Amino acid sequence: MDDELKGAIRKVLPDVDCVIGWGPGPDPLRSAPFFMRKPEEVDAFVVGPLAVNNPAVFLPEYKGKKVGIVVKGCDSRSVVQQIAEGLVKREEVVIIGFPCSGVVDIQKIAAQLGQDIEPGMVTSLSISSDKLTVNVKDTAKTMDMADVRADKCASCQYPNAVVSDEFVGTPKEGKTDDYADLAAFEEKSIDERFAFWEQEMSRCIRCYACRNACPLCVCRDHCVATSREPHWLNQADSTREKLFFQLIHATHLAGRCTGCGECSRACPVGIPVGLFKRTMTRAAARLFDYQAGTNAETVPPLQTFATEEPTIKEREW
Amino acid sequence: MSVLTGKERRIVGFLCNWCSYGGADTAGVGRFVQPTDLRIIRVPCSGRINPLFIVKALLGGADGVLVSGCHPRDCHYAEGNFYARRRLEMCKNLLPLVGIDPKRFEYTWVSASEGQRWQHVVTEFTKQIHALPPAPVFPESPEIERLAACAGE
Ligand code: SF4
Ligand code: SF4
Numbered sequence: 001m002d003d004e005l006k007g008a009i010r011k012v013l014p015d016v017d018c019v020i021g022w023g024p025g026p027d028p029l030r031s032a033p034f035f036m037r038k039p040e041e042v043d044a045f046v047v048g049p050l051a052v053n054n055p056a057v058f059l060p061e062y063k064g065k066k067v068g069i070v071v072k073g074c075d076s077r078s079v080v081q082q083i084a085e086g087l088v089k090r091e092e093v094v095i096i097g098f099p100c101s102g103v104v105d106i107q108k109i110a111a112q113l114g115q116d117i118e119p120g121m122v123t124s125l126s127i128s129s130d131k132l133t134v135n136v137k138d139t140a141k142t143m144d145m146a147d148v149r150a151d152k153c154a155s156c157q158y159p160n161a162v163v164s165d166e167f168v169g170t171p172k173e174g175k176t177d178d179y180a181d182l183a184a185f186e187e188k189s190i191d192e193r194f195a196f197w198e199q200e201m202s203r204c205i206r207c208y209a210c211r212n213a214c215p216l217c218v219c220r221d222h223c224v225a226t227s228r229e230p231h232w233l234n235q236a237d238s239t240r241e242k243l244f245f246q247l248i249h250a251t252h253l254a255g256r257c258t259g260c261g262e263c264s265r266a267c268p269v270g271i272p273v274g275l276f277k278r279t280m281t282r283a284a285a286r287l288f289d290y291q292a293g294t295n296a297e298t299v300p301p302l303q304t305f306a307t308e309e310p311t312i313k314e315r316e317w
Numbered sequence: 318m319s320v321l322t323g324k325e326r327r328i329v330g331f332l333c334n335w336c337s338y339g340g341a342d343t344a345g346v347g348r349f350v351q352p353t354d355l356r357i358i359r360v361p362c363s364g365r366i367n368p369l370f371i372v373k374a375l376l377g378g379a380d381g382v383l384v385s386g387c388h389p390r391d392c393h394y395a396e397g398n399f400y401a402r403r404r405l406e407m408c409k410n411l412l413p414l415v416g417i418d419p420k421r422f423e424y425t426w427v428s429a430s431e432g433q434r435w436q437h438v439v440t441e442f443t444k445q446i447h448a449l450p451p452a453p454v455f456p457e458s459p460e461i462e463r464l465a466a467c468a469g470e
C-alpha cells in the first residue's frame with residue numbers, strides 16, 4: 001500500500017503547493033509531519049502504525065493555496081469539520097485517503113519497555129501485522145500491536161477517509177464507539193473526579209501543546225488563553241487556571257471536536273485532557289444527534305437552534 | 318465580617334436585561350421575600366452569556382450559578398435565548414465530568430411580569446445550593462501564597 005500511496009501523492013503533486021503527510025522523525029519509532037514539494041521527496045514518506053500525528057492541524061494556515069493531504073480516517077474527519085466551518089475550502093484541498101489499521105501510542109510502548117523513551121533512544125524497529133519489535137540500546141523487545149495501539153483506535157468508527165479525492169486500498173470495516181472510557185471514568189464519585197483533576201492538572205506546565213495540536217483550535221494569536229483583554233486567565237501557576245484552560249478548550253470545541261485524540265497525545269506530562277472534549281462529543285450526539293466531521297454540509301449544533309428542543313429536558317420550577 | 322458569614326452562600330445570577338432582570342425588579346417592587354444569597358449580574362441577553370462565565374464563577378469559588386432569560390419565543394432579540402439554551406445545556410453536561418455537581422448550575426426563563434415566579438426560582442435554587450456542601454476551593458498558586466504571607470507580616 002505504501003508504494004500505491006506514494007504513487008497517488010506524486011500524481012497530485014503538480015497541482016498543489018505541497019502534500020502534507022508523515023516522514024522520518026527523530027528516531028525510528030517517531031514519524032514527523034512531512035511537507036512534500038518535489039517527487040523525489042516522496043520516497044521518504046511514512047505510513048502505517050507510526051503515522052501518528054494529525055496533519056489536518058496545518059491545513060487552515062494554507063488557506064488561499066491549494067494543498068494535498070494524506071489522511072487517516074480520524075484525520076479526514078478533522079478536514080471535513082474544517083470545511084464545514086469554512087476554515088478550509090473544499091476546492092483548495094486534495095484529500096488522499098487509505099484504510100487505517102490503527103496507530104501506536106508511544107506512552108504504551110514506553111510502559112511495555114518499563115522506561116521513558118527519549119527521542120533518539122530507539123535504534124531500530126520492525127513491524128509485522130500484529131507485532132512490534134523495538135530496539136533500545138541494543139536490547140530488543142517484542143510486543144503485541146494490540147497492546148500498544150492508541151485507545152481511540154479501539155473505538156474508531158471511520159478507519160477510511162470520510163471524504164477523499166484519491167483512495168488507495170480496500171476500505172475497512174469501522175467499529176462502534178460506546179463511550180466506554182467515559183463510563184469507566186464516571187464510576188468515580190463527583191468528589192473523586194474533582195480530586196482526580198486537581199491532582200492531574202497540578203502537573204500541567206501550561207505549554208499549550210494540547211491546543212497547538214488541535215486541528216480545530218485555529219485562533220492562534222487570538223486565543224483567549226493568552227489574551228490580556230479580556231483577561232480570562234491570569235499568569236499564576238495555579239491548578240485552577242490550568243483546569244480553567246482545559247474547560248475553555250472543551251467549551252470552544254463543544255459540538256466541533258472529532259475525537260482525533262491529538263490533545264491527549266501531545267501533552268508532555270500525559271494528562272488525559274481528551275476526556276473533557278469526549279464528554280462534549282457525547283452530549284452533542286445525545287442532544288443534537290450530531291457527529292462532528294462526518295458531513296461538511298450540516299451546520300454544527302451550536303451555530304444553529306430549533307424553536308422546540310425535544311431532547312433538552314429543562315428544569316421545571 | 319458580615320453577620321451573614323457562614324449563613325450565606327455565594328450565588329451568582331446572570332439575568333437578561335429585558336425579561337428576567339425586570340422580573341427580579343417586579344419581585345422587589347412587590348416586596349416578595351427572597352433569600353439574599355444571590356448576586357445579580359445584568360447582561361443584555363441570555364445569548365450574551367458565554368458558558369465560560371459560568372465555569373469561571375464556579376472555579377472562582379461560587380457555590381452556585383443561576384442563569385435566567387426571556388421565555389423561548391419571547392426573546393427581545395428574537396433568537397438569543399434559543400442559542401443560549403443549546404450552549405447552556407452543553408455546559409451543564411461538562412460540569413459533572415470536572416467534579417462539579419451539576420446542581421450548582423441551573424438556567425431558566427422568567428419574564429418581566431413574573432415577579433412571583435422569580436421569587437419561587439430564587440428560593441428553590443438557594444435551597445438547592447444550601448443542601449450542597451460549600452464549593453470546593455482550589456489552593457492559590459505557591460507564589461501567590463508566598464506573596465500573601467509576606468504581605469501579612
Ligand atoms: S482554546 Fe479556544 S480560543 Fe484558544 S485556540 Fe482553541 S478555540 Fe481558540
Ligand atoms: S499539553 Fe498538557 S501540560 Fe501542556 S498545557 Fe496542555 S494539559 Fe498542560
